[in-house]
Structures are given as C-alpha cells and as structure tokens.
Amino acid sequence: MRAKSTNATIRPRPARVPVLLVLLAAVASGCAATGGGSNGPGPFGAPLGPVRAAAVDGAASGALTLEEIFADQQWVARSPTAAVWSVDGERVLYDRVRPNSAVTDRHRIDLASGVTTIVADDARGPLAAGGWIHEPGATGDRALGVHAGNLFLWDAGGPRQLTRGRASVSSVRWSLDGEHVFFERGGSWWSLELDGASDAFELARFETSDEPPDESDGPTGFRAESQQRLFDVISEEERRARERREVDERRRDLDPTRVLAPLYVGAGNTIWRDELDPTGRYLVAIVEPQGQGDGARDQMPVWITEDADIDVERVRPHAGEAARIGHRLEWFDLETGGRVEVPLDGLSGQDTDPLAFLRATDPLEGPREVRARLFDWSPDGRLLALQVYSIDDKDRWTCLLDAEDATLHEIHRLSDEAWIGSFNEMGWVPGTSQLWFQSEESGWSHIHLYDADTGTTRALTSGRWETDNVVAAPDGSCLFCVGNRSDHGVLEVHRVFLDGRAAERLTHFEGVTRFVLSPGGERLLCTVSRALEPPELYLVDARTGAEPKRLTHTIEPAWAARPWIEPEYVLVPGREGRAIPARLYRPAGTPTGPRPAVLFVHGAGYLQNAHRGWSTYQREFMFHSFLVQQGFVVLDMDYRASAGYGRDWRTAIWRHMGEPELEDLVDGARWLAQDLDVDPERIGLYGGSYGGFMTLMALFKAPEVFACGAALRPVTDWAHYNDPYTARILHTPDLDPEAYRRSSPIEFAEGLEDPLLVCHGLVDSNVLAKDSVRLSQRLIELGVQDFEVMLYPAESHAFRWPSSWLDEYRRIWKLFDTWLVEPIGARAATED
Numbered sequence: 088m089r090a091k092s093t094n095a096t097i098r099p100r101p102a103r104v105p106v107l108l109v110l111l112a113a114v115a116s117g118c119a120a121t122g123g124g125s126n127g128p129g130p131f132g133a134p135l136g137p138v139r140a141a142a143v144d145g146a147a148s149g150a151l152t153l154e155e156i157f158a159d160q161q162w163v164a165r166s167p168t169a170a171v172w173s174v175d176g177e178r179v180l181y182d183r184v185r186p187n188s189a190v191t192d193r194h195r196i197d198l199a200s201g202v203t204t205i206v207a208d209d210a211r212g213p214l215a216a217g218g219w220i221h222e223p224g225a226t227g228d229r230a231l232g233v234h235a236g237n238l239f240l241w242d243a244g245g246p247r248q249l250t251r252g253r254a255s256v257s258s259v260r261w262s263l264d265g266e267h268v269f270f271e272r273g274g275s276w277w278s279l280e281l282d283g284a285s286d287a288f289e290l291a292r293f294e295t296s297d298e299p300p301d302e303s304d305g306p307t308g309f310r311a312e313s314q315q316r317l318f319d320v321i322s323e324e325e326r327r328a329r330e331r332r333e334v335d336e337r338r339r340d341l342d343p344t345r346v347l348a349p350l351y352v353g354a355g356n357t358i359w360r361d362e363l364d365p366t367g368r369y370l371v372a373i374v375e376p377q378g379q380g381d382g383a384r385d386q387m388p389v390w391i392t393e394d395a396d397i398d399v400e401r402v403r404p405h406a407g408e409a410a411r412i413g414h415r416l417e418w419f420d421l422e423t424g425g426r427v428e429v430p431l432d433g434l435s436g437q438d439t440d441p442l443a444f445l446r447a448t449d450p451l452e453g454p455r456e457v458r459a460r461l462f463d464w465s466p467d468g469r470l471l472a473l474q475v476y477s478i479d480d481k482d483r484w485t486c487l488l489d490a491e492d493a494t495l496h497e498i499h500r501l502s503d504e505a506w507i508g509s510f511n512e513m514g515w516v517p518g519t520s521q522l523w524f525q526s527e528e529s530g531w532s533h534i535h536l537y538d539a540d541t542g543t544t545r546a547l548t549s550g551r552w553e554t555d556n557v558v559a560a561p562d563g564s565c566l567f568c569v570g571n572r573s574d575h576g577v578l579e580v581h582r583v584f585l586d587g588r589a590a591e592r593l594t595h596f597e598g599v600t601r602f603v604l605s606p607g608g609e610r611l612l613c614t615v616s617r618a619l620e621p622p623e624l625y626l627v628d629a630r631t632g633a634e635p636k637r638l639t640h641t642i643e644p645a646w647a648a649r650p651w652i653e654p655e656y657v658l659v660p661g662r663e664g665r666a667i668p669a670r671l672y673r674p675a676g677t678p679t680g681p682r683p684a685v686l687f688v689h690g691a692g693y694l695q696n697a698h699r700g701w702s703t704y705q706r707e708f709m710f711h712s713f714l715v716q717q718g719f720v721v722l723d724m725d726y727r728a729s730a731g732y733g734r735d736w737r738t739a740i741w742r743h744m745g746e747p748e749l750e751d752l753v754d755g756a757r758w759l760a761q762d763l764d765v766d767p768e769r770i771g772l773y774g775g776s777y778g779g780f781m782t783l784m785a786l787f788k789a790p791e792v793f794a795c796g797a798a799l800r801p802v803t804d805w806a807h808y809n810d811p812y813t814a815r816i817l818h819t820p821d822l823d824p825e826a827y828r829r830s831s832p833i834e835f836a837e838g839l840e841d842p843l844l845v846c847h848g849l850v851d852s853n854v855l856a857k858d859s860v861r862l863s864q865r866l867i868e869l870g871v872q873d874f875e876v877m878l879y880p881a882e883s884h885a886f887r888w889p890s891s892w893l894d895e896y897r898r899i900w901k902l903f904d905t906w907l908v909e910p911i912g913a914r915a916a917t918e919d
Contacts, residue, residue, distance in 0.1 A: 171217025599700025
C-alpha cells in the first residue's frame with residue numbers, strides 16, 4: 088500500500104486544473120446538453136462526449152453503454168407494486184405502470200383461471216381496493232373497507248356503501264359484538280349500526296382548547312358575597328338559575344339522542360393519536376404540545392419553477408434543534424364521563440439518565456420524558472398494549488393499560504446504550520390474551536410472547552438472525568414472518584409456532600421475499616426478487632413443501648438479453664476476525680496483470696445491499712457491470728452500520744460515525760489488493776447520501792488507500808442534518824460536540840490529497856445542497872485544487888430525470904477513467 092504523503096501530489100497524474108466550483112449558471116448550461124456529442128469540460132478538464140469507443144455501439148458489440156443504463160428505467164421492468172388480496176381471497180390485485188407513461192393501471196389476476204385483466208376506470212371501485220378488515224373470529228364472510236374516503240361493508244351480497252361524504256373515513260374497526268363499526272371522520276369518533284337501523288352517531292370529539300368556565304361560577308370576592316347576603320333578589324335569582332342548569336344537565340345526560348360534550352385537552356395541545364376500544368366505551372388519547380418537533384427549520388431555494396421566480400421552502404430542523412417534549416396519556420370513559428391522566432413517570436429505569444456522563448455540570452432533573460408510539464387493543468377490549476419510548480431513544484417500555492380502571496402495567500423493558508432500533512412490531516394473537524412483540528435484547532430481532540393471563544413472557548424465535556414483517560394467522564394458530572435464518576442475505580417467509588417449536592421455513596426462493604397473507608391465512612402472496620430478477624409476484628400455500636406458482640412476468644426481454652454481471656457473494660476478512668458481507672463483481676478469466684477497482688458505498692447507513700435480491704440501487708448495479716467490462720473489479724460492502732446483521736453491527740457507529748465503516752472499507756481495499764490481484768494504487772470509491780459521506784471520510788482520512796472518489800449528495804457536517812436520524816446516534820451538538828466533530832467530514836477536509844467529484848441536487852430537502860457548498864468553501868480556503876462540484880438545479884435527493892443521471896455518471900466514469908484505468912507508471916510515461 089502507498090505510504091501516506093504530506094504533499095498534495097502523491098503520485099504522477101495529468102496536469103492539474105484550477106478548482107472548478109460549478110455554480111448555478113454553469114450548471115444550467117451543463118445539464119441542458121447531455122446528448123452523445125461533446126458537452127464541454129467534464130471533471131478535471133475531461134470531455135463529456137462518448138465514454139469509450141468500445142462502449143458506444145453497445146447494441147452491436149454487446150458492450151454496455153451509459154446511455155442505456157441511465158435511460159428511463161421502464162426498459163428494465165415494469166414491476167408489480169402495491170400487491171394485495173381481493174376481499175374474498177380469490178384474486179390478486181396489483182399496480183403496474185403503463186409503457187412510456189407515468190400512469191399506473193390496476194391489474195387483477197383471477198387465481199382459478201390464471202387470467203390477468205386490467206381493471207377498467209369505471210370498475211375501480213371498492214372491490215379493486217385493498218386493505219379490507221375482516222370480522223375477527225368469524226368465517227371471513229364480512230369485511231370493512233375504505234374507498235375514496237368512504238366506508239363499505241362487504242358480505243355475501245357484495246359491497247355496500249355505508250358512508251358518503253367529503254370528510255374521509257379512517258381508523259375503521261369492528262365492534263366487539265360485530266353489530267357496529269367504529270371510525271374516525273372530521274376529527275370525531277363515530278358509531279354506525281350495520282343493520283342500517285340508524286344513522287351514524289358521534290361518540291366523541293376532541294377540542295384542542297381549554298374547557299369553558301363553569302356557568303355556575305358567579306362573581307366572587309367580598310363585594311359579590313355582600314350582594315347575595317344583603318339582597319334577596321340576587322340570591323333568589325342565583326338559586327333559580329342553578330336549579331334550571333341542574334335540570335338541563337340531567338335531561339341532557341338522560342337523552343340518548345343528544346351529542347356528547349367535547350373532550351377538551353387544553354389550548355396549545357394537539358391529539359397525536361387516539362384509540363377507541365372494541366366496545367366503544369373507552370377512548371385513549373396521546374396529547375402533545377402543538378408544534379412538537381418543529382424547532383428552527385432550515386430553508387431551501389427552489390430555482391427551476393413554473394413562474395421563473397425563485398421559491399423558498401422551509402425544510403427540516405437541524406440536529407438538536409427539534410423540540411423534544413414528552414407525551415401525555417389521557418383515558419376517557421364515554422359512558423360515565425370519567426377522565427384520567429395516566430401517569431407515565433413510574434417506568435423502570437426512567438429515573439436513571441443514560442447520558443449522565445455528558446451532563447456532569449448540568450444533571451437531568453426528574454424522570455426522563457417519554458413518548459408513546461404503537462397501540463393495539465386486545466381482542467376482548469380489556470387491555471390496550473402500547474409502547475413507550477424515552478425521548479433520548481435509549482429505552483422502550485411495552486405496557487398494558489387496563490380499560491376499566493386506567494392503570495398502566497409495564498410488561499417489558501428494552502434498553503440500549505446506543506439507541507433503540509426499528510424492530511418494534513407488536514400485536515395480539517387473535518382470539519387470545521397473548522401479545523407478541525419484537526425485541527433486540529439478545530442482539531438480534533426476535534419475537535417474544537406475553538401471556539396476560541399468567542403474566543409470563545417467552546421467546547418464540549432465537550439465534551443469529553432477524554425477524555421482520557410479522558403477521559398473525561387469522562385463527563390465532565401461529566405467526567408468520569420474514570427472516571434471514573439460513574443466510575443473512577436471503578430473506579424468506581417462516582412460520583412461527585406458539586408452543587415452543589422451532590420456526591419453519593416456508594419459502595425457498597433464495598432471494599429477497601416479502602409477503603401478504605391471504606384473508607383466510609392459507610396462502611401467501613409473495614413479492615420475490617433475485618440479483619438479476621426485478622420483483623415478481625408468486626403464490627405459495629402457507630405450508631412446508633408447497634410449490635410456488637409464478638403470477639407475473641414483467642422483466643423486459645431487451646434488458647434481460649444484455650450481458651449483466653451477476654455478483655458473487657463473499658465475506659471480506661476484516662480486522663479482529665470480522666467478516667464483512669459484500670457483493671463482488673469482477674471480469675471473467677485470469678487477469679493478465681493488476682486490475683483497477685472501485686468500492687461502491689451504499690447509502691442510508693442502515694440499509695442492506697449485499698443481499699441476494701434485486702438491489703434498490705439498480706442503476707448502480709448496471710454501472711458495475713459496465714465497469715467490469717472496462718476491466719474493473721467492483722466491491723459493494725455491507726459495512727458496519729448496515730441492516731441485516733444484528734444489533735452490534737447496527738450500533739457500531741454510536742458517537743463515532745465514519746470510523747468503523749472506514750475500517751471496513753479499508754479492509755475491503757486491502758483484501759482486493761492482496762487476494763484478487765487489484766493494483767493498490769488504482770482503487771477508487773463512490774456512493775450517495777451516507778455513501779457520499781463515507782466517500783469523503785475515506786478520501787480525507789485514508790488518502791494512502793484510495794486514489795479518487797465521487798461523493799454524491801453527501802452529508803458533510805452532521806450538525807446540519809435532520810434531528811430524528813442524527814440525534815439517536817450522535818445525541819445533540821450541544822450535548823455531545825465531540826461526537827459531531829469526529830464524525831463530520833468537513834472537520835477533516837485538509838486531508839484531501841486525491842481527486843474528488845461532488846454532485847448534489849439543489850432541491851434536495853433530505854441532505855441540503857448547502858452541505859456541498861460549505862465543503863467547497865472549506866476546500867477553497869484550504870487551497871485544495873483537485874476537486875469539482877456539480878450542482879443539479881432540478882433534482883432532489885433521489886434524481887428523477889434520465890438526463891441528470893447520465894450527466895452525473897458520465898462525470899463519475901471520467902473520474903475513474905482518468906485516474907484508475909492506466910497504472911501510474913504508464914500514465915507518467917505518457918505524460919513525459
């Protein structure tokens with residue numbers, strides 16, 4: 088490997104050009120011309136014309152071209168989306184975009200005949216919709232659904248419309264007796280008898296204001312009391328008024344036809360969420376201050392507009408600037424008018440501050456504030472399950488609220504010194520008093536079962552694998568989930584038993600599988616993808632050994648005929664005996680000499696890309712095949728912080744983003760050089776978003792390892808990123824400034840010794856373009872020359888337009904072509 092140099096030039100390279108910061112005017116012209124001819128200067132002075140002679144006439148030669156890779160992606164596949172079961176379970180419905188159009192059509196597959204039809208526009212009624220809620224514990228012959236904002240009942244007679252209005256219906260649920268339906272509309276809870284004997288009536292309505300003063304409260308003070316004492320007419324009038332009010336109140340309470348008084352939650356508050364129990368008697372609400380989470384929001388200019396004027400949008404708060412205020416839990420008895428504020432300050436460990444080591448001079452006073460998220464009523468309506476989270480993201484408590492007396496009971500606590508992850512699903516087993524929930528307490532996401540009758544909890548799954556997408560069978564006999572039990576990169580459907588038997592694998596697609604359970608629970612509608620196969624629909628019986636039936640074939644033949652490179656799945660040896668999952672792309676045959684290589688760094692941080700399914704980075708996957716045709720080796724690693732490999736892998740970046748991941752990337756580069764005949768002087772890297780952040784960290788902190796890099800829409804300073812994502816990992820800048828300093832690339836910009844390309848959309852409301860602008864100014868002030876910034880006026884975080892994609896990847900390819908294709912010695916001889 089190269090020894091790190093303190094000089095700006097650490098290897099021979101083409102003649103330098105001055106720093107080129109492409110600002111708005113230059114970008115507008117640069118993006119406009121993206122055809123096949125020369126479009127002016129590219130990265131480091133290279134032209135942006137045809138990329139290589141061997142790659143221009145791809146159709147004739149079999150060589151891939153950037154023009155085809157970054158064309159409108161309909162040429163790859165018009166894959167099925169939004170797949171659901173029909174209400175009767177006899178058909179499958181899905182959406183598919185029309186050819187050369189942005190319009191989607193609803194498709195329907197009749198499973199008995201196998202015939203697929205497009206649902207006509209005049210037939211896109213409730214039966215073409217998904218999301219039907221079948222009656223619990225029944226035979227499945229009745230279901231409730233919402234279409235166009237209105238409520239429908241499906242039974243043996245077909246669909247029947249129950250509501251018609253402008254205000255949309257939501258939060259639909261069956262009553263415990265099956266005779267009513269409860270729903271929210273227009274800010275109120277409603278009840279409707281399904282036999283049609285009466286109209287819907289209002290059960291409850293919240294008012295986010297203070298309760299009006301009691302009219303019985305007359306004037307107070309010495310003078311008012313004297314008036315009543317001295318003058319009979321005053322005291323008698325007050326007596327008569329009080330009598331009238333008492334009679335009116337009693338009559339109102341006894342009149343079943345009158346609308347109940349509003350439920351006041353106080354001025355300046357809002358209802359974050361509310362849940363009505365299956366009997367329609369008890370209502371639980373989460374109350375929070377209005378404007379929660381607003382904080383000081385950043386602003387983003389929008390340059391390309393219909394009226395040619397520049398607009399300015401308010402976007403998200405910076406890390407540490409979002410308000411973090413706890414919730415209030417309110418319980419209401421709609422029958423008696425009872426009301427209780429349920430205490431949320433007695434949870435185990437709530438008085439202990441996990442961040443006390445950062446608050447030595449300003450310790451936290453009192454219990455930590457909490458917020459509630461998930462809710463689910465038990466089938467019999469006796470208990471409400473809810474999950475409560477500390478606002479510092481260190482604890483999650485699973486609790487049960489007794490419907491009758493409003494008492495809260497904690498049944499499980501999950502703590503993490505880093506942060507609570509995303510495996511937080513829970514639900515009741517139908518027809519039972521058993522609650523299933525996920526927990527990472529073992530280091531892996533597994534399913535646990537709590538029995539409310541016995542008060543006992545036990546794990547249903549275990550081992551070094553993760554569960555996700557958990558669904559209970561309608562008859563309560565078992566659970567279904569997606570898991571990566573056989574291989575961390577293979578996601579398959581499993582059946583989870585409630586009696587302690589080991590989970591059994593139901594599907595064997597050897598890719599990435601997601602599923603929707605049929606209304607009766609006997610079949611699985613699976614969306615399946617593999618490395619070279621975009622998502623398709625399959626039908627599988629929910630039993631072991633069942634043969635799947637393919638339902639769709641949407642891949643385009645022209646795309647399938649091209650010479651794409653199927654990745655190899657490898658474990659890269661890392662330091663401390665670590666094995667890093669990765670996709671490897673390399674040319675066939677024995678190399679004639681050391682080859683160049685590129686590391687692709689996926690985005691999001693917490694995302695899995697080295698799985699065996701179709702990558703969400705489909706353009707990048709095709710670009711990797713292009714690079715292989717040019718003689719490159721490409722390594723796509725699931726570095727630490729990636730999803731799919733347990734809690735410790737996920738939280739390795741706590742308080743130090745960019746360090747563990749960089750160690751893994753460096754280990755990947757060394758492995759390529761030592762084991763795969765890669766030239767250690769010709770290793771570049773690129774990535775977007777989190778991958779752009781890591782590209783910067785690699786070039787700034789390990790210049791002896793990487794020869795060049797392209798950072799796309801990168802985070803350059805975590806103090807300027809959004810609060811919910813960043814504060815979980817790094818806390819807040821005021822509380823943990825050192826974590827931000829050592830995690831932000833802009834703090835290490837002086838380490839740049841190699842060519843850098845930065846690309847950013849100007850209307851990126853996720854990672855604001857100012858991240859790249861601020862880094863540019865820092866590099867300018869440091870006197871760095873080998874960097875270029877390209878800004879895209881009409882693009883957001885995820886590019887939309889093929890012209891922008893092509894322009895961006897032409898620049899990335901020119902960067903690699905310039906600095907990696909030829910060995911340094913050959914390049915130096917050519918220059919001499």
